[in-house]
Amino acid sequence: MRSKHPPSRSARTAEPHTRAEPATSSVQLLTVPEELAGQRIDNFLQARLKGVPRSRIYRILRKGEVRVNKGRIKAEYKLQAGDVVRVPPIRTAEQAPAPVVGDQLRRLVEASILYDDGGLLVINKPAGLAVHGGSGVRLGLIEILRQMFPSSPFMELVHRLDRDTSGAIFVARKRSVLKHVQSELRAGRMEKSYLALAAGKWPRGRRTVEAPLKKNTLKSGERMVSVNPEGKASETRFQVVERFSGATLVAAEPVTGRTHQIRVHAQFVGCPLAGDAKYATDEINRAFRDVGLKRLFLHSAVVGCSLPDGKRVRVEAPLPGDLEAALSALRAGAQVQG
CATH class of the missing domain: 3.30.2350.10 (Pseudouridine synthase)
Structure with missing residues (x-):
């Protein structure tokens, strides 16, 4: 649950980098831009620590190694524009090479696109394909889509489907669409x-x-x-x-x-x-x-x-x-x- 009192933003002691390298040997300070406001911290880290297993990201969150405005946060914390995220050093030995989408899988997902307009994608997800990587899954639907649309600055799941479930799933290509459709979901x-x-x-x-x-x-x-x-x-x-x-x-x-x-x-x-x-x-x-x-x-x-x-x-x-x-x-x- 998101804290009612997010950490203070008084921790801007250095000009932060805007992007993390695949492997880091020192602490990074990343400022959250306006277009990423509302994104969960776990997804924010996953997109920037390429190749780091999702289980490792959850571990550093649990241990408090990741801080937002100098405060501890949970994996479900939703970032705000201007938040300063402290990312701890990630040893190279803990990283695996970022998986690359093969031609067959790319063609399968391309053929499964049912709708793409107005910042919204609808995919007919094949059974057996996880919606995101983690827990032994290195490549999920969202990672595949980010590779398929490298020029798209934003790509996030609106909701989820179990790995064994097939069928239609919403993916947002704009932050405004994500926030709007999720509000529709919460309102029923x-x-x-x-x-x-x-x-x-x-x-x-x-x-x-x-x-x-x-x-x-x-x-x-x-x-x-x-x-x-x-x-x-x-x-x-x-x-x-x-x-x-x-x-x-x-x-x-x-x-x-x-x-x-x-x-x-x-x-x-x-x-x-x-x-x-x-x-x-x-x-x-x-x-x-x-x-x-x-x-x-x-x-x-x-x-x-x-x-x-x-x-x-x-x-x-x-x-x-x-x-x-x-x-x-x-x-x-x-x-x-x-």
């Missing part, structure tokens, strides 16, 4: 609709799931979420689209934006999502593999928002071929026996 005016294949028969009349969710991190570092009365209030709206033998295709609209929300709420009503390695049983997932589904069936199908100039943007992301094939098999009479 951003449209987000997913298609999900649930195991079993979705309960008739169950259109809303309101169940508090609590996030836990296992010793392995894996994140798991569960329904817990001590968790955060969470709500998802569901609508049955099509019923099959042993499965139900549903449209899901998350009213709140908790981690793994749709997946855990579906599990909560007894219908975990097909192919979900975290929240469905091995038996269920084996049964769906028999009808050709080899991964999580959760797809961001529609996103919509307004732009700062008032223009309304609504983009639909077509289902990937593997998910369409699974539905075709079910429509042809394939039965899920899990």
Whole structure:
């Protein structure tokens, strides 16, 4: 949570550099320009310490080695114009070469661009591609886009999708667009609709799931979420689209934006999502593999928002071929026996 009292700005003792080199052997003082106001400190550092693992950035933040206006801050602190960021020395040995986007991956992402106008990108993110690097992932969607658009001075995720989830995601190419669309998201005016294949028969009349969710991190570092009365209030709206033998295709609209929300709420009503390695049983997932589904069936199908100039943007992301094939098999009479 951002502190109500940001650190004092009285620490401008030297003319700061405006950009960090890939490896640093001395303390740097970086002044935040107006166009980067509102950016999280972790993302600010990631963009300037090329090749430094995200885990390392979080570590120096936790230890207080990074300071803003001489004060300690958390990873979610949002920078203000004129803030002075102290970046500690980063030993060369701790850095890995910055990964380069290969031609095949570049072509895949280029082909996945659904919309690019008014400072807003909409990408039909492939399943298996993380939205950003870190935790063993050296190259995520945002890093790929920054390499694909080197002349673009700004490129940030508006929201996130799980690595295993496919579909439409907003990326801002202007600070003003990022701030506006995120304000729309917080106010509940951003449209987000997913298609999900649930195991079993979705309960008739169950259109809303309101169940508090609590996030836990296992010793392995894996994140798991569960329904817990001590968790955060969470709500998802569901609508049955099509019923099959042993499965139900549903449209899901998350009213709140908790981690793994749709997946855990579906599990909560007894219908975990097909192919979900975290929240469905091995038996269920084996049964769906028999009808050709080899991964999580959760797809961001529609996103919509307004732009700062008032223009309304609504983009639909077509289902990937593997998910369409699974539905075709079910429509042809394939039965899920899990």
